[in-house]
Amino acid sequence: MSAKVWLIGAGPGAADLITVRGMRLLQEADCVLYDALVQPEMLTYCPQAELIDVGKRCDLASTQQAFINKMLVDAARKHSRVVRLKGGDPLLFGRAQEELRALDVAGIAYEIVPGITAALAASADAGVSLTSRGLARNVLFATARVGHGEDPSDWVRPVLAADTSVLYMGVKQAAEVAAALLAGGMRADTPLLIVENASLPSKREWPLTLAELPQAASWQLQGPAILLIGEVYRAKLALAATPQAKLA
Amino acid sequence: MSAKVWLIGAGPGAADLITVRGMRLLQEADCVLYDALVQPEMLTYCPQAELIDVGKRCDLASTQQAFINKMLVDAARKHSRVVRLKGGDPLLFGRAQEELRALDVAGIAYEIVPGITAALAASADAGVSLTSRGLARNVLFATARVGHGEDPSDWVRPVLAADTSVLYMGVKQAAEVAAALLAGGMRADTPLLIVENASLPSKREWPLTLAELPQAASWQLQGPAILLIGEVYRAKLALAATPQAKLA
Known part of the structure; x- marks a missing residue:
């Protein structure tokens, strides 16, 4: 056969x-x-x-x-x-x-x-381009690895070098991810966007800053979530209420 | 209306x-x-x-x-x-x-x-995963900008920081792209893969090293081509004849 x-x-x-x-x-x-x-x-x-x-x-x-x-x-x-x-x-x-x-x-x-990867679907939901003229010329897709035996510089260095970054998974370990990015030198006011259940009717999004990211660890997310990072999300941040208010 | x-x-x-x-x-x-x-x-x-x-x-x-x-x-x-x-x-x-x-x-x-971006289609054609356990934990999508008034460090730095990189466009300026990557400290034996017309019947691919990349500037490519960079392409390089032979 x-x-x-x-x-x-x-x-x-x-x-x-x-x-x-x-x-x-x-x-x-x-x-x-x-x-x-x-x-x-x-x-x-x-x-x-x-x-x-x-x-x-x-x-x-x-x-x-x-x-x-x-x-x-x-x-x-x-x-x-x-x-x-x-x-x-x-x-x-x-x-x-x-x-x-x-x-x-x-x-x-x-x-x-091939298939549509979550970063592209989340971006379509959010209506924000991963690249944008004069603001973001490249985008990194990575997984955040935190915990025993992991060297955060493995993923922090490429995230810091890229204009836009997308971290697959990692929202559940938001506190550790935020700490690693801050220790690597990322600004506390860097705009982020968390998107849960991209493309599904249950999709939700929260704009927030890096300083606010540790709060996300306590959110009870129901489905897979990705974390988008970069200046392209600043306009969305300006429009948003506090992340806590949006979650309610 | x-x-x-x-x-x-x-x-x-x-x-x-x-x-x-x-x-x-x-x-x-x-x-x-x-x-x-x-x-x-x-x-x-x-x-x-x-x-x-x-x-x-x-x-x-x-x-x-x-x-x-x-x-x-x-x-x-x-x-x-x-x-x-x-x-x-x-x-x-x-x-x-x-x-x-x-x-x-x-x-x-x-x-x-959303739509399937060329990097995913080219990877499917080539049969090589952009990420691979123990070899590549992240991937950068970028455009190479060379020529007057462009600062190559804008794109070279993130490419050097990422495990796998995909340069959209840039094959026509292969000599300048290779020079910028070598000047940035990328090893001359870094494995690359050029994929032209990803997903179409006319698709073609050439594994080559960074040292060989300047030769690609003289190839008469017919369609859009992307340049994939990273250790995940080494196995393909080992299997290949010289890039010139493969082009013929």
């Missing part, structure tokens, strides 16, 4: 923010392995397929990744059209390289279909 | 790499203003719409941007469902902020629909 695997980016959450190609491949799939970040509505495109919830989360242990790799290879040995559906884009914070290596080793053909 | 404008990312080129939402909005549009980077196949989604080619290019003069802003506002005064279709994602190197400001001033409602 000549099986093929399509590694598809589901996008930020809304079912109609997958690509047309991604939707069509879901409609033709025999088997779909999907992430914890994939919304249930997305799976209505593939009622014919065997669905496998691999429940992947960002703080995944490597043993769990090895198990996903094995399930993916097993599915490709059993079915001819297998979709591996991942939240966002597969090649940006998606651990795709490990799954692709497993497919290579098993001699299984694959193709990658 | 209560007109509305949708600012939609067309994605990297392939007609089926627009989002499902973007395709549906094109199918319902009265008028579509599109860029030079939008492929003709994309416009087959909207045979009913009045099509306006605003021919926008990256090195656009600001007077031309003012003219596009005016055409967009005029279209919204004449039609009820207007789509502004931009190559890639509207909020990443898309000059969207200027068009949104013009709509705000004119009191016209709008919504933004």
Whole structure:
């Protein structure tokens, strides 16, 4: 049997923010392995397929990744059209390289279909361009790593060098993230924007300053949130009430 | 008349790499203003719409941007469902902020629909993840600015600080880009990947080192090309013949 695997980016959450190609491949799939970040509505495109919830989360242990790799290879040995559906884009914070290596080793053909990454969806929701003439000529996508054994300079230095930065995850550790950025020399009045559940009806946003960021650690966010940083968010900050008022 | 404008990312080129939402909005549009980077196949989604080619290019003069802003506002005064279709994602190197400001001033409602940016499509074509465990934890998207009156440190410093970088445009000025990166301290053996016409049947890629980059200035590239930089491309470099051989 000549099986093929399509590694598809589901996008930020809304079912109609997958690509047309991604939707069509879901409609033709025999088997779909999907992430914890994939919304249930997305799976209505593939009622014919065997669905496998691999429940992947960002703080995944490597043993769990090895198990996903094995399930993916097993599915490709059993079915001819297998979709591996991942939240966002597969090649940006998606651990795709490990799954692709497993497919290579098993001699299984694959193709990658890009997806809308959360930063682009959050920006569309907020109506603020990541780059802006005279204000921001480049943008960094990073994950904030705080805690035991982590060297914050790994991510703080590139964040400080970039005009706009987007931190995937990290809002739950807002106090540590703020401390690391302040220690690195970022100004306390730097404008930030937190966007939760980008692209979904439950989406929410809070403009705030770096000095106010530690407060966000106590907010009870329900879904995935990203932190956008840079001068392009200053206009939104000026319009906003206090972050606490906006949360209420 | 209560007109509305949708600012939609067309994605990297392939007609089926627009989002499902973007395709549906094109199918319902009265008028579509599109860029030079939008492929003709994309416009087959909207045979009913009045099509306006605003021919926008990256090195656009600001007077031309003012003219596009005016055409967009005029279209919204004449039609009820207007789509502004931009190559890639509207909020990443898309000059969207200027068009949104013009709509705000004119009191016209709008919504933004994200698109697949070229870096994600090029990565999918190449099969290399922008981030990779233990190798690349962050990625910078930038434009290389060389020539009179430009300070290369504006873009060289963030590129040097990031693990993976993607330079939009800049391949035509490969010699100046290479000189600026080498002067900034980037190693001559840093692996690079040039991807031309990402997502299209005519797509091509060349792995090369920073030391070899100046040669690319003389290549006759036919379409838009991006330059990807970082250790994640080393494996591809090892597999490749010389860049000249691959071009032939």
